[in-house]
Amino acid sequence: MRNKALAIALLLTCSPAMALPVSFGPMAGDSAEADIASSLVDLPERTESALIDLDGDGKGEILLRMPDDCAAADPGSCRTVVMRFTAGQWRVVFDRNVAELETGEAGFAGVVGLVADRMPWEWDTSAGRYMIDTAAAGEPVALSLAPAEYVELLAYQFGEGALNLFRKNDQTSVHIGGVNLDGSAAGQVLARFQGPGVCGRVMGCPIRVLSVVDGQYATLLEGSGIGDITVLPVSRGGWSDLVADLPGGGFAVYGWDGERYGVVEVVPGVLK
């Protein structure tokens, strides 16, 4: 009841979403949004807020930015939370460290997407929250079944156990796709091992980025993911970032560290 009343109050003050950077302002401690927000997250002393109608239902969504809760490695990337009033109550539908947040285009169910640090996030009705749209963020890698003559060698790149399993279970497979992450002529191979028991329900299926060095494979990336694996239009040291979907709507971003790829960020999916 109290939430409904507050929602109605917010209805009077929110602004419609436009494809613009979100402009945050200081949030008054005695405001309606502060009351709602504090019931869902621990608010630091300094919290900024914005009220934007993201779903076009006439009720304002609450957007929060916490300038005192920022990433150690990137002080400009601070915790940003979006709360939406759905199914009779306020819920946190987006929560991550962001340097720049923009509203995007209206997407599924008419809910406006978010663009967080140039990464598009779309509303996912089944999950009831924003999910990153990895495919839209860059160039998804097209994967196909590895040719039979190479598949054992490729399976071995996932470990001795993987090769053993591949030889024992004909339902396991290696899917590969060509990528060019550094602009070189040779390019690289992205490979994913999959099959019964291969993939974790939290981290997904093992993936590798391989290059050929002296006639042998060299592993440039060890990671995991399901669904799309996307080459992002941003790079580090001349090597493009990659992002892989994780089960439950999460994702992992991989970046070049000068020698190989490492995990830049993991946002686990919601599985429970």
Add this chain to the structure above:
Amino acid sequence: MRKTVLVAALMAGTFLPAVPAHAAFADFMAATCGANCADPIGERSSAEQNWQALQDMGTTQFIGSQLDGRTIDVSSLLAAARVIGTTELDRWLRTGNISSGFSLDKVTEALGVTGIDMGLRGADVSRVLGGMSGIPGADVSNVIASSWELPGLPTTGGGFADVGTGGAYCDQAVDSIINASAQAYVNSVVEAAESDMGFSQVGGMSPNADSHSESGLFGGSCLDIFMTGDKDTLFKPPQLGQLVSMMSQMFGAEAQGSCAGAPTVHEQVAGSFPMGAFSPGNGGFFPGMEYSGGESTPSLHKGNNYGLPNAAPPSTRSSGFAGLL
């Protein structure tokens, strides 16, 4: 009417797990996915597939091993497999390599899901799976036997039989000790210490497996028994006195567990320790340290250190991606 009831009962017996099994898996699922798990059917199916894969790879041999002061059991192994999948779990247990610090944290957390009653009752291993989750192919007698009640332990050197066929589990470990498990373990710790961004694997795995650590988290199946305390990132070199004492317990007349009934292994090893490696001046193992003929004539096993049969690496060398894509 009675016929209907009978048919229903038979169908229940055929398609549904026994009540205790359901209860046991419910505990497992609550511990891993939560009490209100969104996909209980998927979780169960995944656990069944994971168990089969772990068996196929021989990863189940790690059941009974100690890691960070905790004993790996069926539930913890399955919980860890649930996080990163079976092949990545197998690789981590064998080599210590994992793709990210995030995965490591999650797997370590999952390994804490221990002690869930999976129906284990002594040597009655037929209940392990039947009582756990109705996982098909429930013959894990070899797994359990090789971990806890190794029968017919050969004490002669030479080739290593497969685990699961009454193989040379401890003999392999002893051989690993004699050769280079400890040094390989140190090497892996150094690799991990030198890594950044939260991952430890450097480079890839070439077909001849020369470019990655072989030592694993345990550095040799029975070797972990020698390692006192937690095997965290800080490696504590064993002292010779400890080793001899522990060997006596491990292989001597009072031996228990997987290495029981193998007193001759103790005798076999007693005269063949690389004593130079334990010189007081050095204080333990160090990378690059010479023993067993020094680095110029390494006797390191290029296979695993656990008595598991090595996968024969594919012989094909990649000459590029022209034919691959």
